[in-house]
Structures are given as structure tokens and as C-alpha cells.
Amino acid sequence: MIFHLVALSDWTADPARPYAPPSLDSEGFVHCSADPETVLAIATTHYADVPGTLLAVELDERALTSEVRREGESGLLYPHVHGPLNREAVVRVWEVVRAPGGPAELVPRPPEG
Numbered sequence: 001m002i003f004h005l006v007a008l009s010d011w012t013a014d015p016a017r018p019y020a021p022p023s024l025d026s027e028g029f030v031h032c033s034a035d036p037e038t039v040l041a042i043a044t045t046h047y048a049d050v051p052g053t054l055l056a057v058e059l060d061e062r063a064l065t066s067e068v069r070r071e072g073e074s075g076l077l078y079p080h081v082h083g084p085l086n087r088e089a090v091v092r093v094w095e096v097v098r099a100p101g102g103p104a105e106l107v108p109r110p111p112e113g
Contacts, residue, residue: 001091002032002061002068002079003039008053011093015112018065018084019057029069029080032059036094038078040104043096054096056106063089 011019024030033039039056047054059081061068066083094106 002034002059002081003036003094004030004032004057004059004081004085005039005043005047005096006055006057007050008055011055011057012112015087018086020084024084029071029082030066030085032068032079032081034079036106039094040096040106043098043104047096048098054098055109056094056096057085057090058092058094059085059089060091061089065089 006019006021010021019030021030033042036056043054043056061079063086064081065086066081068079068081070077071080072078093109093111095109096104097107098104
């Protein structure tokens, strides 16, 4: 399983289509994380100023229709999806609950619909 951080408003903007964040055009891939601990660390350091609800979309890597590569620098490798995220690969959606001055946590989000 791998995880992708995304604002709720971006994830739900066009649910009938595969999800393609701006990084797919600008960098050629979708940033992902390999485990919940890394998701929370990235949410805390890189998404602290993102307003609204933040999601961690858990993906079954084998069900993705786009290629996944482990890439990075300094020995740190992150899963990068080189194409849009097909929604059929979603196993679970987590909400990142951010407490002021405290650690963030992942809370399961009920299915939509």
C-alpha cells in the first residue's frame, strides 16, 4: 500500500475521472508515501498551512494503472506514480486530523455516497 496526501476539495472536484494533481504536469509524477508515519510527517512539515480537510488516500499499488517507481535522493526513496491515480485502486481514505501544537493522526473516513 502507498499513500497520497490531497486536499479534500481537490480529491472530490471531479470524482468520475482519475485524479491528476498539478505535480503530474510539472514534475511528471504523483508524490506518494510508503507508510502512515511518513504521511503524517509530510502532512506536518509540508501541509501545515493548507486550509480545510486534508486526506491521505491509501492505494493498492498493484491495482494502479500507472507505473510506480521508487525514487529519491540521499538514500531516501519515495513511491512516485507516473500517471494519474485511478480511483479503483483506492483501498481506504483517511482524514489527517491536525491538532494545534500537537501531532497529526490518521482517522478512517466513512465511504462517500
